[in-house]
Amino acid sequence: MxxxxxxxxxxxxxxxxxxxxxxxxxxxxxxxxxxxxxxxxxxxxxxxxxxxxxxxxxIAGGLDLLDVEAIQRQLPLLDPTFNVQLHMSLPSTNQTLMQRQQQQSIHGEVVLAEVQTSGRGRLGRQWQSPFGQNIALSLGWQFSGGAAALEGLSLAVGLALTQALADLGVQQVQVKWPNDLLVDGKKLAGILLEMRGDTTGPCHVVIGIGLNVHLTHDDAIDQPWASLTQLGYRLSRNDIVAHILLRLSQHLHRFVQYGFSALRDEWQRQHYYQDQKVQLLLPGKSVEGICRGVNLAGALIMEHDGVVKAYSGGEISLRPMEV
Structure with missing residues (x-):
C-alpha cells in the first residue's frame, strides 16, 4: 500500500x-x-x-490531521533544529527513537504518530492513542552529566507542557508528581522518559508525551481522564505540537544550564496535590501524609506525624487520601 x-x-x-x-x-x-x-x-x-x-x-466529524510543514512553519530557528517525522501508525514513538539511537544521535529528533498501537505509560501501563485523536510525540535529547543530571527532568517536561497549553488559552491544567498533567484530578497527559548511554557521562533521553486532544470516549482507559475537546477547547493538533516543541526547547536548555532547582517554584505553583493529604504507594507498603511539594532535586516531600521525608524512584505512585 x-x-x-x-x-x-x-x-x-x-x-x-x-x-x-x-x-x-x-x-x-x-x-x-x-x-x-x-x-x-x-x-x-x-x-x-x-x-x-x-x-x-x-469520515463523520472529519479529521484534524498532523502536518509536518504546518508545525515547522511555527518553529523559529531552534538549537538544535528539530527534525520532525510523522508516521501514520507506530507501535510506540518512544520505541522508534530508542531503536534509532543505536545507530545515530537522536538529539533534536522528533517522532509523531497519528496512531500508536502499543503506546506505553509509566509502570508498564498502556497509553491509548486512537487515530487522529491525541498527540503521541517523542523527542530525543542528549545530556552530558549522566543519570545524576536528569533529576527532576520529568517535572521540567511537565511544566513545559502546562505552559504550552497555557499559551493556547488552556489555563486549568496542573501537574502531578512525577509525570502527569491533570484537570480536576483527571489525567490529561502523561510523560515517559527512557535513557540509554553512560550513567555517569553522555547519554540520550527519549522524552515521550501522550496528550488527549479530541478523545471523547474510550472504554479501555481504567482511570479518570480528560481531553481538551471534553474541556471545551477546539485546538489544532499542529498548533499544540508546535507550542509543545517551543516550550520543550526553552525548558530543556534551562534545565541543562541550571538544573531543576531553577524551575521548582514554578512547578509547585502548578502542583495539584500541594499541601494536600495523600497516599504514597511504595513497593510492599503505603505511606499517608501531607504532600509538601518537591525538593530542589525533584524528589517528593511528604510530611507524616511531623516528620518530613523525601521520596524518589521508579516504582512509586501518588494517590489522594481515601476518605
Whole structure:
C-alpha cells in the first residue's frame, strides 16, 4: 500500500464531507478498485468510514490531521533544529527513537504518530492513542552529566507542557508528581522518559508525551481522564505540537544550564496535590501524609506525624487520601 496515496486519501476525507469513489479516483489518479483498496487501508488504521450508496464515503466529524510543514512553519530557528517525522501508525514513538539511537544521535529528533498501537505509560501501563485523536510525540535529547543530571527532568517536561497549553488559552491544567498533567484530578497527559548511554557521562533521553486532544470516549482507559475537546477547547493538533516543541526547547536548555532547582517554584505553583493529604504507594507498603511539594532535586516531600521525608524512584505512585 502506498503511504503517499493513503495520506492523500485521508486529507481528502478530512473535511468530513461525502466524496464519491469516482471523485476520489480522479483526485488520486487511480481506478475505483484501487480507491476501494486504499479505503480498506484507512479502516485498518482504526478510522470509521461512513458509506452511503449514491453519495460515497465520508469520515463523520472529519479529521484534524498532523502536518509536518504546518508545525515547522511555527518553529523559529531552534538549537538544535528539530527534525520532525510523522508516521501514520507506530507501535510506540518512544520505541522508534530508542531503536534509532543505536545507530545515530537522536538529539533534536522528533517522532509523531497519528496512531500508536502499543503506546506505553509509566509502570508498564498502556497509553491509548486512537487515530487522529491525541498527540503521541517523542523527542530525543542528549545530556552530558549522566543519570545524576536528569533529576527532576520529568517535572521540567511537565511544566513545559502546562505552559504550552497555557499559551493556547488552556489555563486549568496542573501537574502531578512525577509525570502527569491533570484537570480536576483527571489525567490529561502523561510523560515517559527512557535513557540509554553512560550513567555517569553522555547519554540520550527519549522524552515521550501522550496528550488527549479530541478523545471523547474510550472504554479501555481504567482511570479518570480528560481531553481538551471534553474541556471545551477546539485546538489544532499542529498548533499544540508546535507550542509543545517551543516550550520543550526553552525548558530543556534551562534545565541543562541550571538544573531543576531553577524551575521548582514554578512547578509547585502548578502542583495539584500541594499541601494536600495523600497516599504514597511504595513497593510492599503505603505511606499517608501531607504532600509538601518537591525538593530542589525533584524528589517528593511528604510530611507524616511531623516528620518530613523525601521520596524518589521508579516504582512509586501518588494517590489522594481515601476518605
Amino acid at each position: 502506498s503511504l503517499t496515496c493513503l495520506n492523500q486519501l485521508l486529507h481528502l476525507l478530512a473535511d468530513g464531507q461525502f466524496h464519491s469513489g469516482t471523485a476520489l479516483g480522479q483526485h488520486l489518479n487511480m481506478s475505483r478498485a484501487a480507491v476501494w483498496k486504499q479505503l480498506k487501508g484507512v479502516e485498518a488504521l482504526g478510522v470509521k468510514l461512513h458509506r452511503v450508496r449514491g453519495r460515497g464515503y465520508r
